[in-house]
Amino acid sequence: MWVERDRAVLAKLLRRDPLRHVYQLGDLDDFFWPYTTWFRRGDQVVLLYGATSPPTLLAFGRPERVAELGALLTELAPSLPERVYAHLSPGLVDALAGRYRVDGAVAHRRLALTDVGRLAGVRADGTVLTETDLPELVELYAAAYPDNWFDPRMLETGQYVGVRVAGQLAAVAGVHVWSPVYRVAALGNVATRPEFRGRGFGSAVVAALCTRLRDSVDHVALNVRADNVTALRLYERLGFTPVDEYGEFPLTAWGSAAAG
Numbered sequence: 001m002w003v004e005r006d007r008a009v010l011a012k013l014l015r016r017d018p019l020r021h022v023y024q025l026g027d028l029d030d031f032f033w034p035y036t037t038w039f040r041r042g043d044q045v046v047l048l049y050g051a052t053s054p055p056t057l058l059a060f061g062r063p064e065r066v067a068e069l070g071a072l073l074t075e076l077a078p079s080l081p082e083r084v085y086a087h088l089s090p091g092l093v094d095a096l097a098g099r100y101r102v103d104g105a106v107a108h109r110r111l112a113l114t115d116v117g118r119l120a121g122v123r124a125d126g127t128v129l130t131e132t133d134l135p136e137l138v139e140l141y142a143a144a145y146p147d148n149w150f151d152p153r154m155l156e157t158g159q160y161v162g163v164r165v166a167g168q169l170a171a172v173a174g175v176h177v178w179s180p181v182y183r184v185a186a187l188g189n190v191a192t193r194p195e196f197r198g199r200g201f202g203s204a205v206v207a208a209l210c211t212r213l214r215d216s217v218d219h220v221a222l223n224v225r226a227d228n229v230t231a232l233r234l235y236e237r238l239g240f241t242p243v244d245e246y247g248e249f250p251l252t253a254w255g256s257a258a259a260g
Helices: 007-014 022-027 063-079 116-121 131-144 152-157 201-213 229-237
Strands: 036-041 044-049 056-059 083-088 100-102 106-113 161-165 168-179 184-192 219-225 240-253
Touching (some): 007 036, 022 044, 036 063, 131 184, 161 201, 201 229
Parallel strands (some): 184 219
Antiparallel strands (some): 083 240, 106 240
């Protein structure tokens, strides 16, 4: 195992399965790269993303290669922080059991925009949000999506779209990663105020953002909780289909102060 800092090497490995690795490909971009630490053994890659608190650990692999990726995680575990939030392909959390206690697990699905023709049948609406909209956006998330993973820096990408009703920000769709260099985007922080739900604003801002993103990327994907039936149906109507499954795991090192 070693720390890999050659973006060309990482990109070549990750592009072999771009939808499974869409987040990692996006994190190769200059905008995200300073916050990343990459670990590699052969063609297996693990990312520790440090701009979140706790840091986010990403490890995704094909089912037939999960044992190899698990071996890399087991080797890496002693050098990881005491607390991490892990996104892992099925079966991989066991590789970290000797180091970490799992504080909860949530099954997720990764969806990709595979039928862009469906966007034509959906009303697209919204304007691009900027840093001046941050206070209003933070207030919307507090009301509609308090446990979201919003980084204010993301407004700098120009890939956040919101729709207003009577001057009030009613719905928003944004990105977790966006890279015109590596031609990928991952939608995130999609939310609608409770009082405006059921009126099509959510689908309108997602459609507007997807239409906007198609000019700069080849792959648009997103993550959804497997039990969020409403969201899964919305994205299906917009042309998204499931391409992968994974779990999200809050992990705390055994014996640490945080573990109690």
